[in-house]
Amino acid sequence: MQNTRTYAIESNDLSIHYGTFTAVRGVNLKIERQKITAIIGPSGCGKSTLLRSFNRMNDFVPGCYATGELLLQGQNLYSKDIDPVEVRRKIGMVFQKPNPFPKSIYENIAWGARINGFKGKMDDLVEQSLRSAALWEEVKDKLQESAYALSGGQQQRLCIARTIAIQPEIILMDEPASALDPISTLRIEELMQELKKNYTILIVTHNMQQAARASDYTAMMMIDDQRAGGVIEFDETKSIFTRPKDKRTEDYVTGRFG
Amino acid sequence: MKEEVLNIKATETQSFRQFDLKKKTRIGESVIQALLFFAGILSVLTTVAIVYELGKEAMLFFGNPDVTFAKFFGETKWQPGIGQYGIWALVSATLTTSAIAISISLPLGLAAAIYLSEYASPKARGILKPVLEILAGIPTVVYGYFALLFVTPILQNIFGDNIQVYNMLSAGLVMGIMILPLISSMSEDALSAVPRSLREAAYAMGATKLESSLQVVLPAALSGIGAALILGISRAVGETMIVAVASGAGPNFSFNPLEAAETMTGHIARISGGDLSYNSIDYTSLFAIALMLFLVTLVLNLISQYIVNRFRERYE
Numbered sequence: 001m002q003n004t005r006t007y008a009i010e011s012n013d014l015s016i017h018y019g020t021f022t023a024v025r026g027v028n029l030k031i032e033r034q035k036i037t038a039i040i041g042p043s044g045c046g047k048s049t050l051l052r053s054f055n056r057m058n059d060f061v062p063g064c065y066a067t068g069e070l071l072l073q074g075q076n077l078y079s080k081d082i083d084p085v086e087v088r089r090k091i092g093m094v095f096q097k098p099n100p101f102p103k104s105i106y107e108n109i110a111w112g113a114r115i116n117g118f119k120g121k122m123d124d125l126v127e128q129s130l131r132s133a134a135l136w137e138e139v140k141d142k143l144q145e146s147a148y149a150l151s152g153g154q155q156q157r158l159c160i161a162r163t164i165a166i167q168p169e170i171i172l173m174d175e176p177a178s179a180l181d182p183i184s185t186l187r188i189e190e191l192m193q194e195l196k197k198n199y200t201i202l203i204v205t206h207n208m209q210q211a212a213r214a215s216d217y218t219a220m221m222m223i224d225d226q227r228a229g230g231v232i233e234f235d236e237t238k239s240i241f242t243r244p245k246d247k248r249t250e251d252y253v254t255g256r257f258g
Numbered sequence: 259m260k261e262e263v264l265n266i267k268a269t270e271t272q273s274f275r276q277f278d279l280k281k282k283t284r285i286g287e288s289v290i291q292a293l294l295f296f297a298g299i300l301s302v303l304t305t306v307a308i309v310y311e312l313g314k315e316a317m318l319f320f321g322n323p324d325v326t327f328a329k330f331f332g333e334t335k336w337q338p339g340i341g342q343y344g345i346w347a348l349v350s351a352t353l354t355t356s357a358i359a360i361s362i363s364l365p366l367g368l369a370a371a372i373y374l375s376e377y378a379s380p381k382a383r384g385i386l387k388p389v390l391e392i393l394a395g396i397p398t399v400v401y402g403y404f405a406l407l408f409v410t411p412i413l414q415n416i417f418g419d420n421i422q423v424y425n426m427l428s429a430g431l432v433m434g435i436m437i438l439p440l441i442s443s444m445s446e447d448a449l450s451a452v453p454r455s456l457r458e459a460a461y462a463m464g465a466t467k468l469e470s471s472l473q474v475v476l477p478a479a480l481s482g483i484g485a486a487l488i489l490g491i492s493r494a495v496g497e498t499m500i501v502a503v504a505s506g507a508g509p510n511f512s513f514n515p516l517e518a519a520e521t522m523t524g525h526i527a528r529i530s531g532g533d534l535s536y537n538s539i540d541y542t543s544l545f546a547i548a549l550m551l552f553l554v555t556l557v558l559n560l561i562s563q564y565i566v567n568r569f570r571e572r573y574e
Contacts, residue, residue: 055462057458060457062380085464085465085466086464088461088462088463089463089464093462095455095459097455099453099456099459100459101456101459101460101474101571102456102477102571102572103571111463111473112463112465115463115464115466116463146572148572159459163462163463166464
């Protein structure tokens with residue numbers, strides 16, 4: 001019980017399989033509350049697969065299933081009696097490519113709140129969420145316009161805003177800045193620092209500098225000889241980048257590989 | 259030494275490689291372009307020719323001193339032979355049967371499309387889709403007798419003496435079944451074309467499958483579904499065989515689905531089947547009906563287009 005109070009989410013020997021193929025093997029991670037944890041590693045090592053297993057998005061991939069445990073407040077998210085819809089209401093997700101709904105800016109935020117049974121004043125929630133995502137000043141005069149009228153960086157912040165609006169415990173981010181220009185990227189990173197005051201953030205990134213500047217903890221993933229990805233090192237970010245214990249991590253973070 | 263050799267080689271090839279950037283005539287390109295243009299223009303020309311022919315003959319009808327627009331649009335009895343020119347006697351049946359058909363095929367077709375694109379396992383899809391498409395391949399005359407000999411007796415059991423042997427309800431219902439595969443397969447294409455990322459966004463917000471399907475995917479696919487609806491309406495309004503067989507022979511101004519009434523198409527088919535002398539009022543009146551049919555389809559299309567544009571959600 002002590003443990004589950006300390007950690008936001010915890011995986012025990014979590015493996016993810018596509019049919020007979022094991023894509024991610026034996027992951028043991030203890031994710032700290034209100035910290036940013038980065039998952040890094042070369043392409044195809046299962047970073048996104050692992051991240052998407054945290055809110056059961058992999059359920060939509062035919063033949064994909066998970067073994068092991070993923071504990072949120074002591075409940076195994078992969079036990080049979082867990083409702084994946086409820087899981088996703090507690091663990092939000094921001095995707096690689098901004099994917100706002102083809103609705104108005106206002107409705108993008110209100111929709112999620114409404115389906116989650118939000119009963120309060122919607123106008124206030126919309127404003128609050130947009131402010132938290134550092135987007136309010138830019139869009140306050142055009143809330144009824146289509147979200148597609150926004151720039152890529154603004155769209156991504158809108159996606160973060162709508163995730164915040166449903167008040168999740170954890171926010172998963174799958175390379176949230178990889179489709180954005182450097183300035184938008186920087187804004188997302190600043191935003192993450194603000195958000196971690198209230199939320200636990202897990203981010204997959206290809207960008208080593210991003211992991212180094214923005215995260216508190218880093219999990220290094222690598223593929224094994226059976227093409228299954230696994231976490232080979234998990235530590236505070238500064239240790240991973242300054243004195244990695246694993247030779248492969250060192251090679252990767254110093255750019256000698258990958 | 260080795261480097262020197264390489265350098266010489268490079269300059270040699272550069273000086274010998276000559277370019278010709280002048281325009282070349284590509285006969286194949288022009289031939290293809292002409293053929294494609296011809297294919298495109300053909301349907302336009304056909305439409306123009308049909309409208310011209312309809313208009314010309316209809317002019318003869320309206321040129322008759324006995325026929326006035328006031329009678330045509332203002333009266334409800336149609337019997338040109340004895341001076342009754344009220345087109346509403348036929349329009350009412352067309353509107354009634356089409357409305358019944360659409361109110362059957364749109365909800366069912368949409369439901370089938372949503373099931374196929376959002377819920378069905380690949381296996382269920384693989385069976386259901388071809389079966390639905392078989393429905394589209396059945397000749398309409400078969401549907402007509404299906405309505406008259408199978409559906410009407412069932413309706414008679416339900417409504418008893420209130421329903422006539424030939425009635426608009428039976429024809430409309432079966433017409434709806436005929437249009438269903440058209441609506442479902444076009445709508446399914448539209449739903450499947452909605453990017454996966456939108457569904458993922460909805461699910462990641464904690465949406466259920468139903469919430470995602472109805473509130474995110476469906477609105478995004480509305481323009482394609484609208485196209486399906488427009489085509490469905492056009493099919494219903496233009497459908498001839500089913501209504502000719504099952505809905506009754508004889509103009510009757512009525513919106514009561516339990517009554518027999520003849521649609522515009524059914525009337526044209528029946529009258530033109532008899533012996534008509536050219537330039538008789540009965541003959542030219544058929545073109546006026548056809549022109550009216552054109553108009554009804556056009557108006558219904560415009561209305562549904564307006565509705566769709568009003569509610570659709572654009573993604574990129």
